[in-house]
Amino acid sequence: MRNKKPSTLSRRTKRTISYIFLISFSLAILIPLGLLFMNSLKTSTEVYDDPLALPQDPQWSNYPEALNPEADWGEFSIGTGFKNSVIVVSTTVTIVALIAPMAAYSLARLEFRGRKFIFYFFMAGMFVGGPAIVAMLHLMMTLGLVNTHWALIFPYVAGAMPFSILLMWTYFGAIPRALDDSAKVDGLSPFQTYWKVMLPQAFPALFTIVILQIIWIWSEFLLALIMLQDPGLFTLPLMLTRFSATTVEMHFGVFAAGVFLSALPLIIMYLIFSERIKRGMSMEFVKG
Amino acid sequence: MPEKKLTPYLFLLPALAFFIIFFIYPNIDVFHISLYRWTEMGPEAFVGFGNFGRLFVDPAFWSWQLWFTSILWGVAGSLLGMAVLLIKGKRELIKGGTVGFLIGLMVGLFIGGLIGRPMGALERTFIIGIQSIFIQIPIALVIAVLLHGKIKGARTFSIIAFLPMMISLAALALTWQYMIYDLNVGALNRVLGFVGVAQTNWLMDAPLLSVILTTNWIYIGLYVVIFTSAMKSIPSSVFDSAKVDGLSGFQTIRRVVVPHLKKVIVLASIMCISGTFKAFDLLWILTGGPGSEVHITSTLLVTEMLRDHWGYACTIGVACFFICLFIVIIQLRAMRIKV
Numbered sequence: 001m002r003n004k005k006p007s008t009l010s011r012r013t014k015r016t017i018s019y020i021f022l023i024s025f026s027l028a029i030l031i032p033l034g035l036l037f038m039n040s041l042k043t044s045t046e047v048y049d050d051p052l053a054l055p056q057d058p059q060w061s062n063y064p065e066a067l068n069p070e071a072d073w074g075e076f077s078i079g080t081g082f083k084n085s086v087i088v089v090s091t092t093v094t095i096v097a098l099i100a101p102m103a104a105y106s107l108a109r110l111e112f113r114g115r116k117f118i119f120y121f122f123m124a125g126m127f128v129g130g131p132a133i134v135a136m137l138h139l140m141m142t143l144g145l146v147n148t149h150w151a152l153i154f155p156y157v158a159g160a161m162p163f164s165i166l167l168m169w170t171y172f173g174a175i176p177r178a179l180d181d182s183a184k185v186d187g188l189s190p191f192q193t194y195w196k197v198m199l200p201q202a203f204p205a206l207f208t209i210v211i212l213q214i215i216w217i218w219s220e221f222l223l224a225l226i227m228l229q230d231p232g233l234f235t236l237p238l239m240l241t242r243f244s245a246t247t248v249e250m251h252f253g254v255f256a257a258g259v260f261l262s263a264l265p266l267i268i269m270y271l272i273f274s275e276r277i278k279r280g281m282s283m284e285f286v287k288g
Numbered sequence: 289m290p291e292k293k294l295t296p297y298l299f300l301l302p303a304l305a306f307f308i309i310f311f312i313y314p315n316i317d318v319f320h321i322s323l324y325r326w327t328e329m330g331p332e333a334f335v336g337f338g339n340f341g342r343l344f345v346d347p348a349f350w351s352w353q354l355w356f357t358s359i360l361w362g363v364a365g366s367l368l369g370m371a372v373l374l375i376k377g378k379r380e381l382i383k384g385g386t387v388g389f390l391i392g393l394m395v396g397l398f399i400g401g402l403i404g405r406p407m408g409a410l411e412r413t414f415i416i417g418i419q420s421i422f423i424q425i426p427i428a429l430v431i432a433v434l435l436h437g438k439i440k441g442a443r444t445f446s447i448i449a450f451l452p453m454m455i456s457l458a459a460l461a462l463t464w465q466y467m468i469y470d471l472n473v474g475a476l477n478r479v480l481g482f483v484g485v486a487q488t489n490w491l492m493d494a495p496l497l498s499v500i501l502t503t504n505w506i507y508i509g510l511y512v513v514i515f516t517s518a519m520k521s522i523p524s525s526v527f528d529s530a531k532v533d534g535l536s537g538f539q540t541i542r543r544v545v546v547p548h549l550k551k552v553i554v555l556a557s558i559m560c561i562s563g564t565f566k567a568f569d570l571l572w573i574l575t576g577g578p579g580s581e582v583h584i585t586s587t588l589l590v591t592e593m594l595r596d597h598w599g600y601a602c603t604i605g606v607a608c609f610f611i612c613l614f615i616v617i618i619q620l621r622a623m624r625i626k627v
Contacts, residue, residue, distance in 0.1 A: 014537065018434045022441075025431060026448045028505065033451070035467040035475060051473040095306075103303035112296040118304070125311055127616065134593050134601045135317035139310070141328075158310035161303055190295045219456035221569040222590070237458035241573055244462050252466075252473070259462050263455040270454040274447050281453060282514040 040256035047252040059253050066243075066258035073246040075231040078258040081239030088149050088235055089217045092156045093210055096164055101206055103161075104168030105194050109180065119169070125162035137226055151227040152235070156217050163284055164209040171205035172198065208280045211273060215281070218266055236262045318602045318609075326599035339603035348588060349604065350408040358396030358411075365392020394418045401496070409588040410611075416500055416584065417561035423504050425556055428511030429549075433541055435512070436519050436527075446516060449509035457506075457569035464502045465491065465574055495575050495582045502570060507563075511556055518552045519545065562612050 039047050040062055041055040065071055067079035106112075107119050136155055137146070145151040175198065183193040199206070221237040228234055231242065240262055247255040270277055322339055324331040343349055369388025370381050378384075397415050401407045431449065435442040452460060468476050469490040477487050490498045526548070530540050546553065568586040575582045578591045585608050593601040 015439075018437070018439060022431065022434055022439070022445050025427075025508075026445060029448050029451060029509070031475075032463050032467050032505075033455075036463045039467065039473075047473055050478075051467070052475060052478055099302040099306065102299045106296045106299035110296040110299070112293070115296070118300060122303075122307065125307065132314040132318050132605065133590065134598050134605065135314035135321060136310075137593075138317060138321065138598070139314055154306065154310045155314075158306045161307045161311070165303065190299075194299070215454065219458070221456065221458050221572075222586075225572075226590070226593075237456045237569070240456075240458050240462060244466075248466060255462075255466070259459050263459045266454045266456075267451070270451070271447075274450070277454075278446070278450055278513045279517065281450075282510065282517060 036256050036260055040253055040260050042253045044250060044252045062251075062253040062257040063261060065251070065254045066247075066261055071254075073243060073251075076234075076239060076242040076246055078236070078239060078243055078261055080232060081234055081236040081243070081262070084149070084233055084239075085218060085236040088152050088156075089214055091149070092153050092160070092217055093213050095153070095157045096160045096213055097206060097210055099157075100161060100164035100209065101168045101172075101199060101202060102194065104165045105172050105198055105202075107165065108169045108172035109175075109198070110190075122162050122165050125159075126166075133222060133226055136223070140227060146227060147229045147233065149233060152220075152223055155223060156213075156220070160209075160213055160216075164213070167209055167280075167283075168202060168205050171202045175201050208276055211269065211277060212280050212284060214269070215266055215277070318605050321599055322602035322606045324599045326602070327596045328598065331599075335599070339600050340607070342600065343603050343607055346408070347406055348408055348583065349585075349607075350410040351406050354397065354400045354405050354407060354411055357400060357405075358393050361396030361399075362389040362393035365389055365395070368392075390418055390421070394422075409583040409585045412496060412582070413564050413584045414561070415496065416503060416567075417564035419500055420503065420507065420560035420564070421557045424508050424511055424560065425553060428508050428515055429541060429545065429553075431508070431512045432515035432519055433537065433545055435516055446512060449512045451509065452506040453510055458573060460502070460506060461570050461573035464498075464505075469498055469574075491574055491576075495580075499571050499574055502574070503567075506570075514552060514556060515549060518549050522548045558615060562615055565608050565612050
């Protein structure tokens, strides 16, 4: 190596600088979220008085208030949003988990004409897509699905296909051939082979796509904004924007509690499965 | 056995059906609608490429004067970059030229915006995207290297860094809007108040800057995780020999990490720009939705759609599609040449 310079700083100084850098970065990440939590325990007067002070008398009742559909901000309650998000997420994830591994299995382990073509057809979906929102609304109007949860679920399922199939395809491809043969000897039909032998083998990959889909759909905003008009159907991110507009002036603490609550399920899931999620999501972003 | 021949297709059928109807078809339909004057009620008139002509002169989409001056800045920047490399006696002229061009382009766009030249959605999209390359990626690289160096608590730091990726952009936008930027209760004004800076309504007076700050806050963690996992593939002997050579931290990054992660870094840079074309939630919520004057391409598209200009909205989508395609092609070429 040319012009090598012996490093001038001692190990300890370096270490300290590293820690200062990492800790200030972590604080920068945590402070906005910490402020949110702190202010969720205050009354409105306290917040407008000094948003940076600790809560005098923690108002835990802000949390049930945010969920309460009977409150002043009634139709925009976070509770309704939770219910709708859970419906949309669970339906979508169930459909994806049923059909994506099946397709991936067929593409990875069965012989048929057009296999390569269909695989690339799915993969092309990772590079296009995005601004088709107008055409999606046009389609849903034609089908008469606007202002129903199906107008979200179907596009979510379709959008999940490329990445889910890729992930499952990689996994199925790595399972030894001997398994198919022994299934054949046992006289299992192709579907039984898939359902009883192959799918259990691919469970870790299936688990990853389920978690990634939950994260993505729980946070999706644009499609919900375009498709839903009835507040009773709003999913959480959309509900949050309306909820904030009605609560923030008179009930700041309730507003902050609602925002915090909406994020809580994914944060808990993240703390449990952090490695799997980080690996899967960085892969998803690099591929897309 | 015909039944056996059908089996693979039956397995594929449900996935294919969903994919074609709810993904491929709308993406093709966009091109179709973009050729019409189209409202919520349906097509009104076939206008061919008339919408594209309108887009070309729409100051809300882009202002060509700004681009013209900014590209001049970019050319100046690339010449400067190449000159610096020539003086230093290095040969990577193309790289210096590209980086110089991007910096120059961004400086041009920024200065143009500062001195009040009208700015369109496309320029804003590029500003947000290009600044991400120069801010998020270097910071993420430094953090990734620090975390790689067997530091205590590395796991905790990386979990914290990625935390914003777990929260919906809607919740993050509202958090930043009220906890940080708000005129009355925002932390930014309170803290700056201590040092005597006048109260500012950040989202009204500096919307682009606020969006940029929040964007960087969210996505640095993503690149930290991407770079950390890519660095695991660098053999540890490389780092050991760097240590033996007595390289300092920044020298290690420049001489060891960057060359090894070239492919990932190029990919991340492209993601910064093409990701901005897909970004919607944050700017939409922070700047107050359709009533706002500050748009990026995606929010302009939705605003036009809500104004019942469906054909024109699709035209914006198609234009962005081709711009992204262009970027991806450059990406692929750059990777083939460089890697």
